[in-house]
Amino acid sequence: MxxxxxxxxxxxxxxxxxxxxxxxxxxxxxxxxxxxxxxxxxxxxxxxxxxxxxxxxxxxxxxxxxxxxxxxxxxxxxxxxxxxxxxxxxxxxxxxxxxxxxxxxxxxxxxxxxxxxxxAAPRGQRGAGGAGGGGASAPGEDRGEPVVRAGSLLIDLAATRVTRDGKDIHLTPTEWRVLEVLVRAQGRLVRRDELLNAVWGPGHENEGHYIRVYIAQLRRKLETNPAHPQHVITETGLGHRFLAEEGEESEASGAGGA
Missing domain, CATH: 3.40.50.2300 (Response regulator)
Incomplete structure (x- = not known):
C-alpha cells in the first residue's frame, strides 16, 4: 500500500x-x-x-x-x-x-x-490514546523492548504507549520521540544538540525553542507537578535527562528552565 x-x-x-x-x-x-x-x-x-x-x-x-x-x-x-x-x-x-x-x-x-x-506510528496505531494508540497485548509482551516504570507512569517503548495507573496518556509523535530519546538514555544527560539531531535530524542545532516547547508539554502530561518535575529534568545550559526514580529536582529544572 x-x-x-x-x-x-x-x-x-x-x-x-x-x-x-x-x-x-x-x-x-x-x-x-x-x-x-x-x-x-x-x-x-x-x-x-x-x-x-x-x-x-x-x-x-x-x-x-x-x-x-x-x-x-x-x-x-x-x-x-x-x-x-x-x-x-x-x-x-x-x-x-x-x-x-x-x-x-x-x-x-x-x-x-x-x-x-x-x-510515525504504523497505520492502525494512531488513535488518540498514547503515542501509537496502544494495543490489546500486555505492555512489552514478547517484543524484547523495555518497559520503564517511573512512579505511577508506565512507558512501553515497543508499543509506543504511556499510561498512568492503567490510563493512556495522549502524546503526539514528536512528544513521543523526545521522551523515547530521554528514556533510552537511562538517566544519562542528553545534550540539547544531541536531542535536536535525534528527533528532528541534522540542521536544527539552533532551534532550541523546539526543545523548550516539547519538554514543557511532556511535563504537563507526565509530571504530577509540572512546576517541580521529578522525571523530565533539565540541567541548565547542558541538556535533559529522564529519571525513572523520583529524585532531587535539578536546579532551575522547573517549567521556566526548560
Whole structure:
C-alpha cells in the first residue's frame, strides 16, 4: 500500500508542485483547498502524513491542526510564512510535528517528510490514546523492548504507549520521540544538540525553542507537578535527562528552565 499524503493548501501552483514531486517519489497524494475540507479528508482518506498551510481561506491553520490532532497522532508538517519565534512555538505547541517557512526548497520539505514518516506510528496505531494508540497485548509482551516504570507512569517503548495507573496518556509523535530519546538514555544527560539531531535530524542545532516547547508539554502530561518535575529534568545550559526514580529536582529544572 502506497504512503498517502494529504496536502491542505489553497495555492494551486504550490499544490501542483507538491503533487508532482510527491508522486514522483512514489507517494499517493490527496489534496484539499480549505481547512474544513482538509479535516474531512483527513478523516475519510486516512493519510499517513499531512502537509498543512496555515493561511487558509476559511479556517486558520491552527484550527485545522487542532481538529485533526484531536483524534489522531499522524504526523503533521506545517507550511507557514510566519517567521517569528513566537509563531513557530505556537505552531509546535498546537500539535505540529515540524514546520517549514515559505519560501522553501522542495528537497528540504521532502527530507522532512521522510524523517516524519520514519518516526510515525504504523497505520492502525494512531488513535488518540498514547503515542501509537496502544494495543490489546500486555505492555512489552514478547517484543524484547523495555518497559520503564517511573512512579505511577508506565512507558512501553515497543508499543509506543504511556499510561498512568492503567490510563493512556495522549502524546503526539514528536512528544513521543523526545521522551523515547530521554528514556533510552537511562538517566544519562542528553545534550540539547544531541536531542535536536535525534528527533528532528541534522540542521536544527539552533532551534532550541523546539526543545523548550516539547519538554514543557511532556511535563504537563507526565509530571504530577509540572512546576517541580521529578522525571523530565533539565540541567541548565547542558541538556535533559529522564529519571525513572523520583529524585532531587535539578536546579532551575522547573517549567521556566526548560
Amino acid at each position: 502506497s504512503t498517502r499524503i494529504l496536502v491542505v493548501d489553497d495555492d494551486p501552483r504550490l499544490v501542483k508542485a507538491l503533487r508532482i514531486n510527491l508522486i514522483a517519489r512514489g507517494y499517493d497524494v490527496v489534496t484539499a483547498t480549505t481547512g474544513s475540507e482538509g479535516v474531512r479528508r483527513a478523516a475519510d482518506q486516512h493519510p499517513d502524513l499531512v502537509i498543512l498551510d496555515l493561511g487558509l481561506p476559511d479556517l486558520d491553520g491552527t484550527e485545522v491542526l487542532a481538529g485533526i490532532r484531536g483524534w489522531t497522532n499522524l504526523p503533521i508538517i506545517v507550511l507557514t510564512a510566519r517567521d517569528t519565534s513566537i509563531d513557530k512555538v505556537s505552531v509546535l505547541d498546537s500539535g505540529a510535528d515540524d514546520y517549514i517557512t515559505k519560501p522553501f526548497a522542495m528537497e528540504e520539505l521532502l527530507a522532512r517528510v521522510r524523517l516524519a514518516l520514519r518516526h
